[in-house]
Amino acid sequence: MQLGKKKYAYAGYLYILPWILGFLILQLYPLISSFWYSFTDFQLLGSAKFVGLKNYKTIFLADKNFLQSLKVTMYYVLIAVPCKIAFALAIAVILNQKIRSINLFRTLYYIPSILGGSVAISVLWKYLFMNQGTVNNLLAVVGIPPHDWLGDPVLALGTISLVTVWQFGSSMLLFLAGLKQIPECLYEAARIDGAGKVRIFWKITIPELSPIVLFNLVMQMINAFQDFTPAFVITQGGPLKSTYLYGLMLYNQGFKFFKMGYASALSWILFFIILLFTSLTFKSSESWVHYGDTL
Amino acid sequence: MKKSVVALLVVLLAMSSVFASGAKESSKEADNVTLRVSWWGGDSRHTPTLQAMDAYSKKNPNVKLEGEYGGWDGYYQKLVTQVAGGTAADIIQIDQPWLNELCSKGDVFAEISATDFDLTQFDADFLKNYCTYNGKLMGLPSGTNVNTFIVDTKLLSDSGIDPNTVWTWENIISEGKKIHQKDPSKYFSSATPDILRFWFEVYIAQLAGEVVGNNKRVAFTEEQGTMAFTYFKRWFDEGIVAPFSQTSLFYQKFQENPDWIKGNTASAWDWVSSMGKDIGTKQNIETRQFPVMAGAKNSGVLMRPSQILVVNNNSKNKKEAIKFLNYMFYDNEGIITLGTSRGIPSTVIGRKSLAEKGLISKMEEKATNEGTLQAGNPQSVWQMNSEVIQTMQDVIDEFGFGKLTPQQASAKMIQSLNATLASL
Numbered sequence: 080m081q082l083g084k085k086k087y088a089y090a091g092y093l094y095i096l097p098w099i100l101g102f103l104i105l106q107l108y109p110l111i112s113s114f115w116y117s118f119t120d121f122q123l124l125g126s127a128k129f130v131g132l133k134n135y136k137t138i139f140l141a142d143k144n145f146l147q148s149l150k151v152t153m154y155y156v157l158i159a160v161p162c163k164i165a166f167a168l169a170i171a172v173i174l175n176q177k178i179r180s181i182n183l184f185r186t187l188y189y190i191p192s193i194l195g196g197s198v199a200i201s202v203l204w205k206y207l208f209m210n211q212g213t214v215n216n217l218l219a220v221v222g223i224p225p226h227d228w229l230g231d232p233v234l235a236l237g238t239i240s241l242v243t244v245w246q247f248g249s250s251m252l253l254f255l256a257g258l259k260q261i262p263e264c265l266y267e268a269a270r271i272d273g274a275g276k277v278r279i280f281w282k283i284t285i286p287e288l289s290p291i292v293l294f295n296l297v298m299q300m301i302n303a304f305q306d307f308t309p310a311f312v313i314t315q316g317g318p319l320k321s322t323y324l325y326g327l328m329l330y331n332q333g334f335k336f337f338k339m340g341y342a343s344a345l346s347w348i349l350f351f352i353i354l355l356f357t358s359l360t361f362k363s364s365e366s367w368v369h370y371g372d373t374l
Numbered sequence: 375m376k377k378s379v380v381a382l383l384v385v386l387l388a389m390s391s392v393f394a395s396g397a398k399e400s401s402k403e404a405d406n407v408t409l410r411v412s413w414w415g416g417d418s419r420h421t422p423t424l425q426a427m428d429a430y431s432k433k434n435p436n437v438k439l440e441g442e443y444g445g446w447d448g449y450y451q452k453l454v455t456q457v458a459g460g461t462a463a464d465i466i467q468i469d470q471p472w473l474n475e476l477c478s479k480g481d482v483f484a485e486i487s488a489t490d491f492d493l494t495q496f497d498a499d500f501l502k503n504y505c506t507y508n509g510k511l512m513g514l515p516s517g518t519n520v521n522t523f524i525v526d527t528k529l530l531s532d533s534g535i536d537p538n539t540v541w542t543w544e545n546i547i548s549e550g551k552k553i554h555q556k557d558p559s560k561y562f563s564s565a566t567p568d569i570l571r572f573w574f575e576v577y578i579a580q581l582a583g584e585v586v587g588n589n590k591r592v593a594f595t596e597e598q599g600t601m602a603f604t605y606f607k608r609w610f611d612e613g614i615v616a617p618f619s620q621t622s623l624f625y626q627k628f629q630e631n632p633d634w635i636k637g638n639t640a641s642a643w644d645w646v647s648s649m650g651k652d653i654g655t656k657q658n659i660e661t662r663q664f665p666v667m668a669g670a671k672n673s674g675v676l677m678r679p680s681q682i683l684v685v686n687n688n689s690k691n692k693k694e695a696i697k698f699l700n701y702m703f704y705d706n707e708g709i710i711t712l713g714t715s716r717g718i719p720s721t722v723i724g725r726k727s728l729a730e731k732g733l734i735s736k737m738e739e740k741a742t743n744e745g746t747l748q749a750g751n752p753q754s755v756w757q758m759n760s761e762v763i764q765t766m767q768d769v770i771d772e773f774g775f776g777k778l779t780p781q782q783a784s785a786k787m788i789q790s791l792n793a794t795l796a797s798l
Contacts, residue, residue, distance in 0.1 A: 124458050
């Protein structure tokens with residue numbers, strides 16, 4: 080019996096071998112080397128010379144772009160993530176109703192997530208929101224003067240965030256699955272006790288969904304901190320670096336100026352920032368996430 | 375346990391047989407050569423290049439040519455990554471400012487030798503000034519490229535401006551402002567923030583010779599910087615150029631701005647090699663010379679190879695790569711097929727063959743002649759450094775968005791440039 084168990088384990092390793100190899104070669108190795116490079120002056124072409132903490136010192140003490148990007152990225156996360164989650168939840172609640180051709184709507188609302196991260200959509204966004212773009216033309220119909228949605232340093236970040244919010248599909252799908260899991264008896268009991276729709280939503284739906292809210296929050300936050308495409312394709316970080324997301328700054332240091340050592344240091348700092356915020360979110364979740372099994 | 379060992383052996387055996395057959399495959403094709411050629415451009419360059427490659431392969435059936443081509447965006451990033459990873463193409467098109475940056479990192483490109491190419495076909499100074507690194511010839515110029523100043527003669531005359539005006543720094547403002555005065559949605563210049571930086575560099579070149587010298591020092595004084603910024607502030611104040619909030623979205627892509635496409639702007643700073651693509655289907659476009667101030671130290675008008683074609687030093691088929699380059703530069707069929715897709719050829723035979731066939735457009739020829747006459751000194755390697763360019767751009771952006779006065783902008787630019795140069 081024991082022998083049989085052992086055999087089973089070996090076969091299992093063989094099955095996951097492709098993943099393990101992929102992880103070791105494509106993830107662990109780059110991870111370790113980038114950590115090493117962050118202490119060197121590696122310039123992509125040529126060799127890497129150890130410089131100790133120089134890169135980190137420059138980032139914290141002399142690099143003005145670092146603080147600017149960090150600020151912009153924080154705002155971006157603060158705008159994009161809550162909006163996206165709220166939007167995804169709202170749509171999921173609507174799609175949870177018994178409506179005709181509901182499957183069609185569910186598919187339609189998921190489409191932006193399939194297209195969303197692509198360069199093509201970012202280009203489309205640019206043409207929608209530019210000075211003579213569709214949005215301004217539509218606003219003109221109702222008499223609102225045109226705005227430089229992407230050219231005004233105050234408005235640009237918000238406009239860029241919309242691209243992210245618009246890709247709410249995967250969060251929505253998770254919420255939808257969560258909504259289906261909520262036992263009907265809870266709603267029934269609440270209705271018998273005379274609770275209204277709003278009260279039911281806040282007292283039953285939200286607490287029951289809270290583990291999924293936590294999951295979405297963490298995943299979306301991690302993604303948003305690393306976001307790159309919309310800023311790169313639509314605004315290139317401008318105007319006046321108002322959309323200079325951390326990911327874009329990192330890319331510029333690495334692939335525009337070829338300072339790979341410096342870029343590696345930047346990415347490790349980003350890693351710790353994400354780690355910090357994720358831990359804080361998990362820590363806070365103790366007070367607001369409600370797991371069904373503790374009922 | 376035993377079974378799993380057997381299974382592992384079977385897997386290894388299967389793998390080795392796969393690789394063994396792969397090895398056989400490649401030895402069979404040993405006589406056949408595959409050359410990879412990489413370049414950036416638009417369709418007007420892609421199509422002729424692919425045609426020339428096809429024609430060459432027909433004549434040399436053992437050579438298979440593979441093109442790796444696309445737009446300008448991200449080309450350099452991809453190239454440097456490929457060079458670092460040892461996977462760059464055999465023949466590579468590079469931009470002149472990259473030559474120094476890439477060659478300084480090692481023997482990335484093969485040295486061009488006079489035994490492989492007839493170098494007398496090229497202008498010796500052109501090769502020496504733009505294609506050498508540490509005295510060694512590293513590549514061949516595909517064509518001659520110069521700055522040009524293009525104007526929309528119809529918009530000018532519609533706004534009551536003589537379309538044949540010889541432009542000076544002063545009449546760009548005194549005449550140019552008539553356009554915006556007549557129609558507030560129209561402007562004289564199509565400059566985006568990056569193009570305004572080019573204009574700034576031209577102005578400073580005329581005032582002070584250059585922005586950053588080969589000695590790695592800022593070459594202009596704070597007064598000269600203030601003069602330049604004061605001048606360009608008038609471009610914004612008097613409606614010569616649209617505010618940055620409208621144009622910054624088209625950074626490095628002024629030709630995609632609907633205002634330019636629809637003919638709402640009357641002029642553009644451009645390179646002859648990209649002029650065709652930038653003009654597109656626009657009518658009534660003519661080329662003009664740049665304004666030059668009295669006593670200018672340097673015209674600031676740039677002339678350089680359109681691109682440089684280099685052979686990858688890691689290429690396993692350097693000989694074949696050289697043969698194909700010879701076809702591109704000297705073979706009549708190659709020259710005619712490629713046409714002016716990389717600017718007006720830099721070889722005597724290339725210009726002659728195309729001129730005989732009437733393949734050089736009048737406009738391109740005129741622009742190249744005008745530019746060559748006006749061309750000033752080449753920019754220093756430091757002024758072309760990507761971090762230095764970004765530093766200049768950041769200050770120009772703040773100035774253009776009205777965050778800095780001319781005095782502040784000048785002081786900040788000098789201070790920022792000094793800091794950047796010190797870190798390089």
